[in-house]
Amino acid sequence: MKRRLFSMVVVFMIIALLALTGCSNTKSAGNDSDVTITYWQYTFPAKVTEIKSLIKKFEAENPHIKVVAQDFPYDQYNQKVSAAMHAGKGPDILNLYYGWLPQYVKQGYLQPIPQDFMSTADIEKKYIPMIQASKIDDQYYTLPIAVRSLALFWNKELFKKAGLDPDTPPKTWDELIAYAKKLTIRKDNGKLEQEGFAWDVNGQGYHAFEEVLLRQWGIEPFSEDGKEVQWNSDPAGLDAFTYWINMNKKDKIGEPNFLTDYNTAFKAGKAGMIIDGSFDIAAIKEAAKFNWGVATLPVKAEGGLEANFGSFWTNGIAKGVKGERLKAAEKFLDFLTSEETQTDWLKNVGELPASASFANDDSINNDPIYGPFVQGLQHAHATFFVDEAKERDSMSAQIDKILLNNEPIDKTFESLVKEQQQIRDDYFNNQ
Amino acid sequence: MSLKARRTMIAYSFLTIPLLFFLCIRIFPTVYAFSMSFSPQYGGSFTLENYVKLWHDQVFWKSVWNTCKYVFITVPVQMAIGLLIAIAIERVRHFRWIYRMIYFLPYITSIVAVSWVWRLMFDPNVGFLNEFIGWFGIPPQNWLSDPKESLFCVCTVMIWQSMGFSMLIFMAGLKAVPKQYIEAAQMDGAGTWKWFWKITFPLLNPTIVFLAVTGVIQSLQTFTQIQNLTAGSGSSAGGPLNSTISIVVYMYKNAFQDFNMQYASAVAVVLFIIILLVTLLQLKILNRNFDY
Numbered sequence: 001m002k003r004r005l006f007s008m009v010v011v012f013m014i015i016a017l018l019a020l021t022g023c024s025n026t027k028s029a030g031n032d033s034d035v036t037i038t039y040w041q042y043t044f045p046a047k048v049t050e051i052k053s054l055i056k057k058f059e060a061e062n063p064h065i066k067v068v069a070q071d072f073p074y075d076q077y078n079q080k081v082s083a084a085m086h087a088g089k090g091p092d093i094l095n096l097y098y099g100w101l102p103q104y105v106k107q108g109y110l111q112p113i114p115q116d117f118m119s120t121a122d123i124e125k126k127y128i129p130m131i132q133a134s135k136i137d138d139q140y141y142t143l144p145i146a147v148r149s150l151a152l153f154w155n156k157e158l159f160k161k162a163g164l165d166p167d168t169p170p171k172t173w174d175e176l177i178a179y180a181k182k183l184t185i186r187k188d189n190g191k192l193e194q195e196g197f198a199w200d201v202n203g204q205g206y207h208a209f210e211e212v213l214l215r216q217w218g219i220e221p222f223s224e225d226g227k228e229v230q231w232n233s234d235p236a237g238l239d240a241f242t243y244w245i246n247m248n249k250k251d252k253i254g255e256p257n258f259l260t261d262y263n264t265a266f267k268a269g270k271a272g273m274i275i276d277g278s279f280d281i282a283a284i285k286e287a288a289k290f291n292w293g294v295a296t297l298p299v300k301a302e303g304g305l306e307a308n309f310g311s312f313w314t315n316g317i318a319k320g321v322k323g324e325r326l327k328a329a330e331k332f333l334d335f336l337t338s339e340e341t342q343t344d345w346l347k348n349v350g351e352l353p354a355s356a357s358f359a360n361d362d363s364i365n366n367d368p369i370y371g372p373f374v375q376g377l378q379h380a381h382a383t384f385f386v387d388e389a390k391e392r393d394s395m396s397a398q399i400d401k402i403l404l405n406n407e408p409i410d411k412t413f414e415s416l417v418k419e420q421q422q423i424r425d426d427y428f429n430n431q
Numbered sequence: 432m433s434l435k436a437r438r439t440m441i442a443y444s445f446l447t448i449p450l451l452f453f454l455c456i457r458i459f460p461t462v463y464a465f466s467m468s469f470s471p472q473y474g475g476s477f478t479l480e481n482y483v484k485l486w487h488d489q490v491f492w493k494s495v496w497n498t499c500k501y502v503f504i505t506v507p508v509q510m511a512i513g514l515l516i517a518i519a520i521e522r523v524r525h526f527r528w529i530y531r532m533i534y535f536l537p538y539i540t541s542i543v544a545v546s547w548v549w550r551l552m553f554d555p556n557v558g559f560l561n562e563f564i565g566w567f568g569i570p571p572q573n574w575l576s577d578p579k580e581s582l583f584c585v586c587t588v589m590i591w592q593s594m595g596f597s598m599l600i601f602m603a604g605l606k607a608v609p610k611q612y613i614e615a616a617q618m619d620g621a622g623t624w625k626w627f628w629k630i631t632f633p634l635l636n637p638t639i640v641f642l643a644v645t646g647v648i649q650s651l652q653t654f655t656q657i658q659n660l661t662a663g664s665g666s667s668a669g670g671p672l673n674s675t676i677s678i679v680v681y682m683y684k685n686a687f688q689d690f691n692m693q694y695a696s697a698v699a700v701v702l703f704i705i706i707l708l709v710t711l712l713q714l715k716i717l718n719r720n721f722d723y
Binding site for chain 2: 075076078079082086103106107189190191192193202255257258259260387389390393396397400401404405430
């Protein structure tokens, strides 16, 4: 009996040992100088194809570096990164939304851009000022290829059908509401058949409120250090909020969930106008089977303050990448952020170049589709998010209270500001 | 080494691999999650702060309450409907398999696909359901986007999908009820209603226990339906206003949206305890013996 137990233990240990050695597989087979690095991004078809062709070009220029690109669905991206990083199986370079950056840095997923590769001063000289929203503790952790801004898309055919001039988009918010009312069609049971303006919170709506409406109503949304939420620093903040909410609640020109979301409704030809980012140009070009146009965002009163929301996806080097792999990652990052890549990116993905050197490029500025976005970029602010997902969730939940539970706008606005402040306090107190 | 010892050794060596596998992918993560639930989010040693926070967390209690609702609504209803269909199909003489297949199909269809089809039907503007109730003069409803209705909508989808499974198991259970008992009862003059309640139903007890236990565990773990019916296009699962959030969804949101693995582990531990208690309780209450 004893012997049997003993032999059992021995066998178990041998097998365990075998299994363990099997786990630690030998890395990087082949030539000594060959380095393989991995690049992660979320599955945005235009970007996935573009990265693939860029990698081909890069590998031809650098025969000793191999780049493996992987992509994951947007909904699972953060989950995937978080799981992989905790398990030590993360990528070398990863693409992320700039709003996630504070969380990524706090979780220790990224290392700062090495100063000997590109110094903080160099970065600020190279890029347009907007990207300074991604500076954390006076350091940059990531470099973007391109930036995006918002603009108004309108469906010229629906304009014509509604008796509006198809070539004159609204210039002010009041005009937008008036036009949208004419464009809205409801069925007998009161449900939407076509919406005038695809009003929403979760898409670009809350950005439009925070960076466009609030500013045009005279409010600086956040304090300079990003610690203070200033929406209610003046009664005008509540006015802007009420004006925005009433587009849905009183004017009834659109609903957030109509045809799943705002850009699907527009592509299906069922929404007169939407506010969307330059990143959707390619998708709209492909799906929209009608005449459409792009204009800069409306203002409060004609000649009034223009404002826009700028954002970007950006590339960081994972923490723990060092030696040869770090050198290879730097090289690839340098290639990705080069002006040549940026031009290519604009053509194939539709995002605007992030380098300051493009500011006076007339071939982009005068383009009927890109032009309004570039113009918007001049007045664009990138919100400094501390936790983009949480801030958005809070916004959409509070607005649901107004729209679904009929809670008063002013009180909900107060609790919304409080909640947003709490998210910032939690972040800054835990640093 | 004797032949017997060698045989035993071979047997154990074959068993080691699944055992190792089980240890690596089941036991170790479970223990790890337990230990994680007792550590703070940003480094540090043993703490109870996650559980203290959980105790004061309103959304967590809402998710617990919602999970209870899911259990109490879906399990009895799907079993009742399953039993009804099973009895009805028992009576059918020809093409029984067609009915069986029709009612069982939803269960083997992908939950994601089913949820999305229902989601489209629930759409307040262009969905089929509002069109349908419109024929009877009922005003259009907001279904999934109304916090008062959304939970019932999710329950409907869950019931619709799992009643086929209950039906199948009940059909097997009904087959096992000895015919002579029923014949004897009929001879004694018992009506249909009476022999169903006095004979068939008690003899179905093991089937009911099995379905109740599996059904409760399944609905305690509900995730896929909620995720696919309520999340997407920027809004997160469990909405609107947390009206459909379940414990698992809340755990998922904490872990993969807020990156707070430690807090999510604490939620997981609580869920584990709830499932353990409920299952023990059920086995105790429902597993009475019926002797004749």
